[in-house]
Amino acid sequence: MNFIADLHTHTTASTHAYSTLQEMVEAAAQRGLEAIAITDHGVAMPGAPGRWYFHNLGVVPRYYKGVMVLRGQETNIIDYEGHTDQQADCVHDLDWLIASIHDECMPQGESPSPEKVTHLWEQVCRNPHVNVIGHCGLRRFAFDYERVIPQFGAAGKLVEINEGTFRSRPDSILNCRKIAALCKKYRVPVVVNSDAHFSTQVGCFPRAQQLLQELDFPEELVVNSSAEQLRAYLTKYTDVFRSFVSE
Template sequence: MNIIADTHTHTIASTHAYSTLQEMIHASAQRKLYAIAITDHGRSMPGAPGQWYFENMKVIPRFMEGVLVLRGQETNIIDTDGNIDLEPDCVGKLDWIVASIHEEAFRCENPTVEAVTNAWMNITKNPQVHVIGHSGTKEYEYDFETVIPEFGRTGKLVELNEGSFIGRKKSIPNCKKIMELCKKHSVPIILNSDSHISATVGCFEHSLELLKELDFPEELVVNASVDRFHAYLKEYSVVKNDPVFQSKSWRAK
């Protein structure tokens, strides 16, 4: 399986990451990726960039080194009602939104399965969100059987996060359960590196191994095909309104 896009990455603008935006894009070009999304953390994460950083992402060329660049954010789910910290002035301006739960930003003293399920169910109603970020985190388990079909029904891509195999190992059994349910319910997924340094952009070794173990259907992996990836962008992302996207050159590779 050939993964053509990495749509969850961080730059030094997220101050616990270690490579510049251009270094991340260069790495994606070296690995012959079709696209990369730059998704630095929303404001509730300690060390996150400010609002102007996201508002000014419009200056980033749509293509750099032959790679399609999506301007995005990893927004934080901040409560059990599924509210997120995406700045109102950024709504409709960013191409790609990953929604995740992080301990540093999630305001819930007792994250029960019911409470976290409610948060994710409300996220399914948010048209700004494209990707369900690393939702296998053990501390924030939810009713997978109930919620995952809703992710599919509402066009949310369920992420298999390569970083979870390295930094969130306790979540691996949940990641496997989630992938099994995505297969069962034909819910599209996306493989992402969650890279915080250019050396790991486009690296999906553990994720691909899990999909192979599960005999996961390639047609459900949105970023395993340029055409499937295009189709998703055309249906759900604001990129479709970009003049460059509408031109013949957007399919540069």
């Protein structure tokens, strides 16, 4: 399967990643990618950049080294009602929003039940700004996949197949397989991302790709497998191309 974009990456602005924004985009160009999303963490993550970082992303060229640059954020879900740390005054500065659960940003001392996490994701589905459901196979935050996966599709949310999970969350891989299989069953589009924290990881998804191959996953459901599919999604669900006029 071919991949033309990597739509979940982190830079030194997140302070637990180690390459600059420019280095990440240059790595995408060297990989022959057509697009990259820079998605540093929202403000609730320890060490995350402040709101002015996201406000000022408009200074980043829309195209650099021939690569389209999406100005994004990995917003942190912060409670079991599906609220996030996305700041309202930054909404219009961003093209691309990934919503993810991270232990550090969730209420501490609670043992989440599948029912609570199911409710959480159903609320996230109602957030019109979210494009991607980030690495949702976390073992600690299991939910009713059969119930929620079709809702992701109906709401236009892409389900992420996250290469970083294979590197750092191996106990979640079984859940990721279940989620991918249900995306195939219900024809819910997915996006394959690196979750790169260093430039050499950009555009590298070997284990995620292997998982999709093992499931005989339809290429037409992988949004970043072709420029045409990515453009269709961006046209329908974002203002990326309309913003070209004002730039």
